[in-house]
Amino acid sequence: MNAPPTSFLMMLVSSITISxxxxxxxxxxxxxxxLVRSACNSTNNYTFxxxxxxxxxxxxxxxxxxxxxxxxxxxxxxNATKTQRYMANLASRSKxxxxxxxxxxxxxxxxxxxxxxxxxxxxxxxVKEYMMANYDSAVAGDGASLCDKKLAARGVRNPSLLxxxxxxxxxxxIGFVITGKLY
Numbered sequence: 001m002n003a004p005p006t007s008f009l010m011m012l013v014s015s016i017t018i019s020x021x022x023x024x025x026x027x028x029x030x031x032x033x034x035l036v037r038s039a040c041n042s043t044n045n046y047t048f049x050x051x052x053x054x055x056x057x058x059x060x061x062x063x064x065x066x067x068x069x070x071x072x073x074x075x076x077x078x079n080a081t082k083t084q085r086y087m088a089n090l091a092s093r094s095k096x097x098x099x100x101x102x103x104x105x106x107x108x109x110x111x112x113x114x115x116x117x118x119x120x121x122x123x124x125x126x127v128k129e130y131m132m133a134n135y136d137s138a139v140a141g142d143g144a145s146l147c148d149k150k151l152a153a154r155g156v157r158n159p160s161l162l163x164x165x166x167x168x169x170x171x172x173x174i175g176f177v178i179t180g181k182l183y
Contacts, residue, residue: 033059039068039181044173052174066125069133069178073122076140076171077115083164084111087147090158103154107147107161114143114168121175130183137175144168 032040032050036059040049052075053059053068062068084107090096091104117140124133144165151161 030054033062035062035065035068039065039072039178040174043170043177045170048167048170049174052171065178065181069125069175069182070122072171072174072178073118073125073133073137076168076175077118077122079164079167079171080111080114080118080140083168084108084115086164087111087161090161099154100156103150103156106150110143110146110150112143114140117143118171118175121179125179125182130179133182134176134179137172137179139172140175141169141172144172 032054036050036053040046040053043049053072056071056075058071059068062071087104087107091101091108096104117136121133121136121140124130124136148162148165151158
């Protein structure tokens, strides 16, 4: 019996890890706080937003939107960094076809901007530059969109990458919504 390809196993483990981190790490019996419900209510994906915020232990002690926005942006940076690392790892494999490698390398570069935008937004919240934080949260999703387009143009069909890019879009929207409520 042949063993499954390594890339399939990595994709499976990554998907399970992401899902468990976002949706299972919070206590099943605990309902989200009113602050989390209110913050997530206007996002594109309420369930993802609640799951992501509740996965961070700091959320339980957050009583205002400012600290909650920092938590959301920290989660976004962490997620984007892991995604960038994952893509760089895929691109560096010697078996990667040139069109796949080129698309992945472009995505790695795009994610520098994603991470930088989330980092800037978090810093701007800390100094109460809420409009700038709102803008940077919104544009963070642009890098994931560019990555999606590059992957499609090169015929790369990797469900794990598509899911990871979708998560960045969700995080961008969460940051945009929450920072928009700060001013």
